Amino acid sequence: MSNTPVSPPTQLGLAPSPSASGSTTRQTIAASTQGVMLRSVMKKYGSTVALEGINLDVPAGSYCCLLGPSGCGKTSTLRIIAGHEEATSGDVMIGDRRVNDLSPAKRSTAMVFQNYALFPHKTVWQNVEFGLKMRGVNERERKPRVDEMLDILGLSKFASRKPSMLSGGQQQRVALARALATRPQVLLLDEPLSALDESLRVKTRGELRKLQRQFGMTFIQVTHAQDEAFSLADQIVVMDHGHIDQIGMPQEIFNAPASRFVARFMGDNNIFVGQVTSVAADGDARLIQIEADGLGTFLCRGQAADVGTTAACCIRADRMQVTPLSSAFDPTQPNQVAARVVSVEFTGYVTRVSLVIEATGQEMLYKVSTHGWMTQPLNEQQLVCLQWSTDDCIFLSH
Amino acid sequence: MIAPMRKRPLSFYFLAVFFGLFVLFLYGPMFAIFILSLQGPDGALTFPVRSFGFHWIASLFFQQQRIGDFGAAFQRSLLLGFIVMAVTVVVALMAGLAFRQKFKGSSFIFYLTISSLIVPSVLISLGIGIAFNLIGVQTNWYSSALGGHLTWTLPFAFLIMLGVFNRFNLSYEEAARDLGASEFQAFQHIILPLIAPALIGVALFGFTLSYDEFTRTSLISGARNTLPLEIFGMTTNVTSPALYALGTVTTVFSFSIIAIAFLAYGFFAKRQQP
Structure with missing residues (x-):
């Protein structure tokens, strides 16, 4: 796969242009858009349950990312839609x-396949034309519509090429053009960026977002990469083992993971599992105390919890204060642990510090801006105290 | 070459000689027949060649009574070859499409089909002959022999199509359906063009297997012979180089069929790849 795009991003024509053509484009291509709703959707393969009755509302015109590890059911969900x-x-x-009984073509959806599935024996132009031809659009009407799509995606000069002569990024745009040419109301994208290399992925991510805004169309995308979901989505749906774990805006998912799975999957979270020892009213919320053997006690805010049950809380790797361990350390105080620095890794803006709580062997991660680290560096093997505030400690109910 | 050539190992020369002998064994007899067929009227069945000429090749076309019913046998074999080819391509294609999904009894049908390749050809011929005898139907080149040829070509073609569809990316079809194509349109516009080169291979294979098939046809061709049977019959009673002329003409014909198939293959492969 070559990653040398022939045209720079500024020539893609994706940015809303001040001329009149911008607004007509939007009208002709997305005459209307629709939301998608799933109600108790279940999928079984033989006796294996792939989706255990999921409910999902995707508002019209929004960008939704189905996020989760492989085998979580996100691709099945997309393919069912x-x-x-x-x-x-x-x-x-x-x-x-209700579209359960309609064929893919009658659902007003269009799909961008994971490896694009561009027809290798047809030119770029014929690939984009295919959907219109199959829908019986006559030849006179087909030509301007195909030309328009190729123009919008900056593919006009590749019209007569076969897909194998294009770079990965160009092939991806052909797949988009082919799907959009049928004027779908919902665009479904199955890992559209996974076949691209890192630098191209970041660039194409931006183009996808622009395209979605320009057309005002509902996009539903499957991905396993959180950064992709964070940068693209209005709404992220985190899935695990055939069910939805959390639905929310990117900031919500990032700042307030709802479960241990989400906290772990987002990365950079330190999770503590223990018993709920007290629940106290605290304004609208509850102040919940969790006690974990050998780690100490943790105070966090949540909606509801029962004393005596197993629960967890998490603290993000960059929301802690680290100080050298001193004799003033009082292990009975909540939201603090003593740990040993295992390794220090410089990654650019951020320095990652791996630690281990020696009492239990639990590993921890501390992230700090490299600038902040330089002012107060710590040595490997040094014993430190990690502290955080109750506001940054997030209760995980399951 | 600027860099000095590395000295070749002894095994290279040994293998080169071996390969040379192999090629000689493969094509030598054919060239012997080719040369012996180009003789004048005084030519004989063995070397040395007495005079050069096209006398015996011409005699094939103008003096049929001397060398048996060559023309009619050739026509029969040609027609039979094309029928076998057509049936093989259509049935193997449909079987290949069907076997893309596992269905109840699919492996049983698979082994049942393939086992026809293992059974000795003469037994199959004998079996078909007896079966026709039993139901009281005359064996004939277009009925019993056609069936006999298909027991040979279909399993081969079926195996080839399984391999072709094994490598076929299902998402092309899914994309076609997503874009509004019906099952038939997806087949017509996407599947068929993509597997066309393989189908030409299957067609060529089916034709050549039928065209030179001897054993399976030997007991069931009925009153009128196919070309290989006719040639075999001639070896016992034709004593002139006309026999070799026949070999030359049919070989030239076979090569032209292969050439046509390669041209067609090239045409479709070029359409498929840039």
């Missing part, structure tokens, strides 16, 4: 139509 797989039970709604 597209109509390439049938839900075992439940309802799939696009707008106010």
Whole structure:
């Protein structure tokens, strides 16, 4: 795969242009857009449950990312919306139509496949034309629509090339052009960036977001990379083992993971598991105290918890204060632990410090800006005290 | 060359001689027949060649009564070859499409089909002959022999198509359906063009297997012979280089069929790749 794009991003024509063509484009391509709604959608393969009755609302015109590790059910969800797989039970709604029994072509959706699935024996132009031809659009009408799509995606000069003669990024744009040419109301993208290398992925990510804003169309994208979901989505749906663990805006998911799985999957969270020892009213929320053997006590805020149950809390790697361990350290105080520095890793702006709590062997991660680290460096093998405030400690109910 | 050539190991020369002998063994007999067919009227069945000429090749076309019913046998074999080819391509393609999904009894059908390749050809011929006898139907080149040829070509073609569809990316079809193509349109516009080169290979294979098939045809061709049977019959009663002329003409024909197939293959492969 070559990663040498022929045209620089400024020539892609994705930015809303001040001329009149920008607004007509938007009208002709996305005449209308629809939201997507899943109600108790279940999918079984034989006796294996791939989706255990999920509910999801994707508002019209929003960018939704289905995020999770492989095998979590995100691709099955997308394929059920597209109509390439049938839900075992439940309802799939696009707008106010129930589409369970409709073929993929009749659902007003279009899909961008993981490896693009561009037809190798057809030119770029013929690939983009294919959907219109199959839908019986006559030849006179097809030509301007294909030309327009190629123009919007900056592919006009590659029209007569075969897909194999294009770079990965260009192939990706052909796949987008082919899907958008049918004027879908919902665009479904299956890991659209996974076949691209790192630098191109970041650039293309920006183009996808611009394209979605320009068309005002509902995009639903499957991804396993949190940074991709964070930068693209209005709404992130975190999935695990066939169910939805959390739905929220990127900031919500990042700042307030709802479960141990989400906290772990987002990375850079230190998670402590223990018993709930007290629950006290604290304004609208509850002040919850968790005690973990050998680690101490943790205070955090949450909605509800029962004393005596197992629960967890997490603290983000960059929300802690680290000081050399002194004789003033009082292990009975909440939200602090003593740990030993294992290794220090310089990664640029950020320095990552790996630590271990010697009493239990639990590993911890501390991230600090390299600038901050330089003013107060610590040595490997040094014993330190990690502290954080109750506001930064997040309660995880499951 | 600027860099001095590395000295070749002894094994290179040994293997080169071996390969040379192999090629000689492969094509030598054919060239012997080719040379012996280009003789004048005084030519004989063995070397040395007495005079050069096209007398015996011409005799094939103008003096049929002397060398048996060559023309009619050739026509029969040609027609039979094309029928076998057509049936093989269509059935193998459909079987290949069907076997993309596992279905109940699929492995049983698979082994049942393949086992026809293992059974000795003569037994298959004998079996078909007996079966026709039993139901009281005359064996004939277009019925019993056609069936006999298909027991040979279909399993081969089926195996080839399994390999082709094994490597076929299912997402092309899914993309076609996503874009509004019906099952048939997806087949017509996407699957068929992509597997066309393989289908030409299957067609060529089916034709050549049928065209030179001897054993399976030997007991069931009925009253009128196919070309290989006719040639075999001639070896016992034709005593002139006309026999060699026949070999030359049919070989030239076979090579032209292969050339046509390669041209077609090139055409489709070029359309597929840039």
